Amino acid sequence: MLIENKTFDELAIGDQAELRRLCTQDDLIVFANVSGNHNPMHMYEADGDGDGHPEAILPGMFVGALISAVLGNVLPGAGTLYRSQNFQFHNRAHAGDELCSRVEVTDKNEQDGTVTLSTEVRRMRDDAVVLDGWAEVMAPRRKVEYNSHDLPGLVVQRHRHFEKLLVKAEPLAALATAVVCPEDPNSLGGALLARQHTLIEPILIGDADKIAATARDLGQSLDGVEVIDIKDHRGCARRAVELVHEGRAKALMKGHLHTDMLLRPLLDKVTGLRMGRRFTHVFVMDVPGLAHPLLVTDAAINIAPDLKTKVDITQNAIDLALSIGIVEPKVGVLSAVETVNPDLPSSIDAALLSKMADRGQITGGLVDGPLAMDNAVDIAAARTKGIVSPVAGRADILVVPNLDAGNMLAKQLAYLSHAESAGVLLGARVPVILNSRADDDMARLASCAVAALHHERLSGAAK
Template sequence: MHLENKTFDELEIGARAEIRRLCTTDDLIVFANVSGNHNPMHLHDKDGDGDGVDEAICPGMFVGSLVTAVLGNVLPGAGTLYRSQSFSFVGQAMAGEELISSVEVTALDRAENTATLRTEVRRATDDTLILTGEAVVTAPRHKVSMDSADLPGLIVQRHRHFEKLLDLAAPLPPIRTAVVCPEDPNSLGGALLARSHTLIEPILVGNPARITATAAELGADLTGIEIIEVDDHPLAAARAVALVNERRADALMKGHLHTDELLRPALDRATGLRGGRRFTHVFVMDVPGLPHPLLVTDAAINISPDLKTKVDIVQNAIDLALSIGIEQPKVGILSAVETVNPDIPSSMDAALLSKMAERGQITGGLVDGPLAMDNAVDLAAARTKGIVSEVAGRAEVLVVPGLDAGNMLAKQLTYISHAEAAGVVMGARVPIILNSRADDDMSRLASCAVAALHHARRSGGAE
């Protein structure tokens, strides 16, 4: 953003400026660290007053600091220094709300080179007044311009969304899970870790010698865990599917075998686990800086999905979003552009999916598209493009045009934005937990938590 100040000689009575700011839970964490104010009333995962609700109320001085952003950036801008500031706090703002901070010049003192400005902060959605006051500042005498991009950014690398998923799944009974070929440290260790968190009760299907050798390598005790001997990977996957059909297991979990080997018997029309929709994969991602989990689909199974498959991709993602506690999932159908272009097939599919949701052919969420990536996740970008939508800038689910785009997006978020990713296959009668060999402990736990929450919701064990 290019910033240019207003010198004292350029100021006029009645001159006004404002800045909009979406206040996030990360903002409040940063403010707590910088200010030293660790009052739990202002933290997203703390019940500060004992009423059983985590508050995440924006601190008064954080809201007040939004006024300084207008004074220092816009009016008067660079070179401005405070002389005094009064505040009256007449309302409260919460994390997740968009606030408008504004200033208006009410008096100018040439002898002192000062400007007096009325200051306000209002909630954008309903124009509720949060803060009012008056600022007296020394105005700049010289013209200054700068690029705000020169300032280093901050990212809070705390994966609180996955922590919340683990908390939500903690009261649930462990889900009986057939773990297919857990014959390497990553897959067996992940299953045992999920068992220690009471997320799953594993049934290990594979080569017993390799499984016990891996357990010895990990220093793990397999006492009390059932091991079913199947030496061949495809046969082990088929046996795991049979365990579900025999009602001995309520989920599948990938071990040390290829994904297609795991899914092939699950897709068998006679003996598999088809549930009436196409199998689709959903990444549940915890992206630092985002105030909510981000679901990306389909990035692992359907290579070039047609419109019919995309309907299932969208509906499966909405169902999973509901299971993890997103009350009304906002689904952005991605394309290269935010307008319908007959030469770009993904934009046509996006428009049709949006209309199908309006007509009740897709249910449970808000669906809009086509949206480009920027205006799907960034309110300012959506506003710049003039997009008026409950989804644009707020998308919690991103539906990609095809597997290559989805896979690249998920890996960019993981390796560039430091996101954690949980993976689950939907469309089967039971959740299928997919983990990559590169996944860390939190990703593996979160995948199991997501599967447990979805199973509980489908079976009536969770709202």
């Protein structure tokens, strides 16, 4: 947006200007960090006065800063400097309110170049005055133009999509989950935390002495939690599979053991948990600044998948996306380019997957490819390349060419974009929760929530 100021000589008594702003929960977080004011009355998830409800009141100085935005951007505009400001507060505003900030020139002082303006901020939903007062500023003497888009962007590191998943999953019945070798603080702590949130009811399989010692170190009680004492990791994994066959476990969770050791009994052709499709892994990622969850697959199981495996990878991801509430999942099949190149096998596979979806061989979502990373997730990039597609620039799911690419993409999102990731293995009779040792509490809770939601949808479809 091009901004042009109004100089002292151009200003006239009665000149008016206004700006409107929809105030969000992110605004509260930004203001708390910038100002250092961490009053819980102004935080969207906190109960600042003990009444049992979060207040999410916009801080007074944040509302006042909206007046500063009008003065600095519009009237008088660029080059304006404050001399003094007076505010009188009449009502409160909250996150979610749209506010209108207005100023009007009431006086000009030719001797010192100051301008006095009346100021007010109103709540748009009921036209109530939130504050009013006056401002005295030094008006600019020279014309200035600049583009507001030149300002650096700001992304709030907040994981709203996972918060929504937890809210959606917690009312469900706790998912009976066999936790394999929870013998370290991360895996046991994650399982017990998920139990506290009523996401899972864990059955702990492992060395009972180690599990008890870890619980003591965490200051956690194992009262009411079933513990199956098995000393070796292979035996733990086999017993977890048996619990699924017995109907006692509806999900599995990886603890402190190697993924290969967990998967081996699951893949057994006679006693395992195969269901016809290949086992595939999906990262559900909450990327700050992205308006929807982003699914990345396969980044953990299939090293160099062929076309047949990629069909299962794509279908499993669509099914999971439906389970977490994405109504019509949009799948971008990634390659290095967005056109089919016979010398680039990933581009050929992507085009074939897209056509297979058109013919009903992949169902439940929209599939398009090949797409490069930029035009899969950024609508402006897609338009620049002239790509007309309901998926391009809007992908909910990214199907990567191979495990190398998927692993790098997921870790780039985690470590450079500060994304949280929930990991689930699909294709078995039950969802398998795969957490990394580096995952924090939110990632572990989100993985359990995703598994619970997926189980709920599949069990509902089976009835």
